[in-house]
Amino acid sequence: MAKDQEMVKVYILGEGFDVPASSTIITAMEYAGFQLTTGVGCREGFCGACATLYREKGDYKLQAGLACQTVVSDGMYIAQIPFVPAEKPIYDITKLTPDINSFKTLYPTVFRCVSCNTCTKACPQDIEVMDYVQALIKGDIAKAADLSFDCIRCGLCALRCPAEIVQYNAGILARRLTGRYLLKKSPDLxxxxxxxxxxxxxxxxxxxxxxxxxxxxxxxxxxxxxxx
Amino acid sequence: MYPEYMQESIRNVEKTRPARLKLAKSGKQLFPRMSAQERDVVLNKFHPDYKPEARREIRIGPNKGERITTKVAELLETFSRINPADFDLDHPDYETDVLVIGAGSAGFSASILAAENGANVILVTKLRIGDSNSMMAQGGIQAAVRPDDSPVLHYLDVIGGGHFDNKPELAKALVCDAPDAIKWLQDLGVMFDRNPDGTMKTKSGGGTCRPRMHSARDYTGAAICRTLRDEVQNRPDKIKILEHQPAVELIKDSNGRVAGAVLYHLENKEYFTIKAKATILSTGGFGRLHIQGFETTNHYGATADGLVMGYRAGANLLYMDSVQYHPTGAVYPLQIVGFLCTEKLRGMGAQPVNKNGELFVYPLEPRDIEASAFIRECTERGNGIKTPAGNLGIWLDTPLIEQINGAGAIKQNLPAMLRQFGRFDVDITKEPMLVYPTLHYQNGGLEINDHCETKLPGLYVAGEASGGVHGRNRLMGNSQLDLIVFGRRAGRYAAEYAKGAKLGKLNLDHVYEYEKEVEKLGIDRKKISPMVLPDYIPEAVKKRQYTTHYEGTLR
Structure with a gap:
């Protein structure tokens, strides 16, 4: 019980607020009086609505995470990202081929990957994001689908990518192509x-x-x- | 890491594990399944719905005089957010054939099918599109596909689980459309788990007589929802999407048809009107009402807005006296209290055991039975484990999953669970989970027929907001199925209806009429609904937020 009462100071929009040490970024903001209308969704780490950038005390690095899954620390600077205005090309899944050509046409930016691994470091799901981008570049769609499977579309990879790739949208295309064209069909079904x-x-x-x-x-x- | 004082109980679990593993491997039943009489006893004594304060009479509207869940009755006996006089309905901001309210998997399926049947669609949502309970479902989606299974057996499971209260035509639609729903999703690109020969991997769920649960690891709902979202976004010529703009009231016409809705923009606070020939409610459930103070598995927007709008317009509710508590909600660590621990854990062999490491219930009873047995073990029998925050729980012995299915089975099949607990330093491959029932699902809702029609012409409902499909208790994997089956039906039938619908003059008269009844009850003017979003701001802070005081709702 004593642990629950412990308080820490966090900074929201630069202003310091005392909140319980066991808070996540979301519950800390609510404790401080913010009623969230964006940058919040399932609150259990499944929907990706609460992408957040934060900075810890004495550190210069901006870190990425899900606000509903990140416990606050004393002196932390926090902010919520309401929306990621990333590109999403339009396509007809029945007219695509499950190979590299679909990505050349729809997501040419994936070929600009400089292998810096920033996307992987930003991913709150610990997905090997750079590896699935590299798999797409090599035309291995099924591998990209497998590696990107646990993606929840928070968009942090794209927000941090210096090559302007929209990894998480390319990932959904890889999985849809795999599910539709590459996996064996069930005769029973x-x-x-x-x-x-x-x-x-x-x-x-x-x-x-x-x-x-x-x-x-x-x-x-x-x-x-x-x-x- | 569990605190030191729990270690003794964990050692008990470890001590009994080899014998329980042997029993599981023998293929014998782990614990006797309850008979009809035993089920009645445990429900009556321990299920939260059976407490005297759980239900009360609703005093207005189509279900007047019926006993329904108390929190829902309170929510319905309220005023509107809007003053109808403020709206010029002769000049709506948008016009469309079909309006879909709510962007989870039911709303997506409805939008796609309505568009394919020639309708222009507007899809509106309170959060981002896809931020929904659909996205959070983990364990699976049912469909009778295996050669030793059939829609007939599925039907029997559905109505037995629902205490034989399901509307037969809805149960039939659910089970007969199921295999085609799976095929549709597969062709849209959902990566269901396969065996090497291409057949679907299927597992048992609570109350199923065959292994019928199709899965996509333990991100089944996410895999379905994000595929449908992508498909919806690929049809901008037919489907217009409005995000962060919840509907707060339905609009009707001079002939009593439902004819669109009023939207509220959460960021700039402006109201908009949509005129629509047909309207589909796919607004989901009520978990964020925290019925009886329970924690919930539900997403932030699950505030029963659709029920309020539909009821106020004159649609009736069915089985609104029944609430689903998922047996396995996390109770430790503190940050994840109430979170869902998928039934797939038990499907893959995890066993519920008490503080002494003993089995006390068949692990895969229907949810209401299983949850009641957990509550009995913690309360009457005193065999629960207390957390530092004072909550009780029982162990779900997850390391067994690896011992039954081989090392790495959790990482491959339950990555979300491994990650969720791993974030807070509990390794479920080595340590059990501590669980207790959590508020999960709205069993009832607005009554529909097998065309998803309500008794109001022009109003359709699909998914958790609807009532009748699951009777008084839904089985695992039938909710994901419900979203797809009835979402598609709603889209198709609404589009057909819209082709012949001619609207009269639009009005919001039903709001005035309903409010007159509310006024007669002497209810405080400050009580308004829909709730839109819950309010978790501490009282001390709220006292200083002088201008934001509408009770229980967003300003």
């Missing part, structure tokens, strides 16, 4: 969709829909359960 379209299960389901509660209860509790 195709078959089941066809069976349903042909009405194979309609009669049995309609029978259940008309079954009274007592009877259906019995069917439910007596059904065989197979785990997997």
């Amino acid at each position: 195709e078959l089941r969709v066809k069976e349903i379209a042909e009405g194979k299960y309609d009669k049995d389901i309609e029978k259940l829909m008309k079954t009274n509660k007592e009877k259906i209860k019995k069917l439910y509790y007596e059904r065989e359960v197979k785990l997997g």
Whole structure:
């Protein structure tokens, strides 16, 4: 309990506020009286809305993180980024090919990568961002999709990139091309969709829909359960 | 790292682990599943919905006289944010065929299908597009695809989980559209987990009789939501997107049809009007109401705005007496209290155990049963573990996942969970998680039929805001499915309806009429809704914020 009461001073828009030491950047701002309308989303590290740049006491470096996942420290300077105005090209996924050409056309900036690794250092998800950009340059779309899989689109990579690459948008294209064109199709799935379209299960389901509660209860509790 | 005083209990978990691992590997049932009677007992005594203060009568509107969740009743018995007289509805700021309110996966699916069916669409959202509960779903999406499974078995699971209260036509639509929903997502580019032969990897979830959970690691919701978002953004000729502009009231026409909405811009505080031939509510649920003081897994904007707007306009609610508490919310460390610990953890073999390291419940009961059993273990039986902040929890033994599925299984299949706890120095490959039920899902909502129509012409609902699909308890993986199935249906049917719809004169008369009823109850004028965003500013600070005092809502 004692630990929860411990306070630290953080600086918001340059002004010092005393907040509980266990606060994240988001809850620290709220404790200080800011009602957030942008730069905040799921508050659990899944949506990427709360990209933030902060600076710790005595340090010159600007650090990147998610405000809902970063615990404050004494003397920290914090600010919220409301929106990342990055480029997002328009395309029809059914007309693209899952290879390097799609990126040459839609994301030519990826080829400007200077391998500085700033994007990787900025990523709050610890994704090897530079490695997936390099995979795209080599035309290995599936590898880029795999490496970028955990991206939550906070945009910090693009904000910090000196080569003006929009990594996180290129990553979603790599994953969509992989999901649509490169992964094997499930034969079971195709078959089941066809069976349903042909009405194979309609009669049995309609029978259940008309079954009274007592009877259906019995069917439910007596059904065989197979785990997997 | 757990504090020193918890170490003894963790050693108990480690001591019993080899025997529990052996049991899991034997394929035998870990713990007896509850019978119908046992389920009734544990729900009645321990589920938060069954406390006397959980529900009260709603005194106005279409469900007048019905007992519903207390917090929802309070939210509905309030005034509007707006004065209808301020709006010139003869000159709306925007006009469109279909208006979609809410930009999670249901809103995205609806927008895409409406556009494909020829409609011009405006999609409006309170936060950025995609910042939604859809994005946060981890474990999976159900569909009966395996040869040993069928939509018939899926149907039985859905209604058994829902206590046989589901609307049959909605349960049928859910299970029969499921495989096609998966195929649609796959063709749009969602990378579902595959076996080497191309078949989908599927796992069991609570209350399923077959392994039916399709996943994309433990970012399933994110993988779906970000793919749909990208697709929506690729159609600027048909879909116009307005972000940071929540809808705060529906507009109707002189024939009683729903005909658009009033928007509020969160940054410049301006109001805008949209005239639409059809309107789809895909606004999600109510987690941020913190019902009964519970922490929630829900995103910042989950404030039930759609319920308020729809109810005020005259649409009725169904099963608004039922709240879902997810069995496994984090209770330690402090910074992640209430956060979701996906059911996939149990699907992959993690076992819930008490402070002595003993199993006390079948790990994959439907959510309301499982959650109630956790509460019983912590309260009546006194077998919970207390955190430094005073919360109780039970252990979810995650190191078993690695022992059952092989080293590296967590990193490969549950990277979000590993990362989430790792950020706060708990290594779930070596240490168990401490969990307790957390406010997760709105089981009921605005009643729809299998065309997603409400009783108001021109108003459609899809996703968590709707009621009837899941009865009084939703199963894991059926929410992601609901978003896609009913999102697509809403988009398709709304676009068809819009083709023949001719609107009369627009008005906001229903707001006046509703407010008259609120006034009769003697309710404080300061109580307004929709809430739009919750308020977490400390009271001491708020006292000095002299001009921002509308109760329970944004200024």
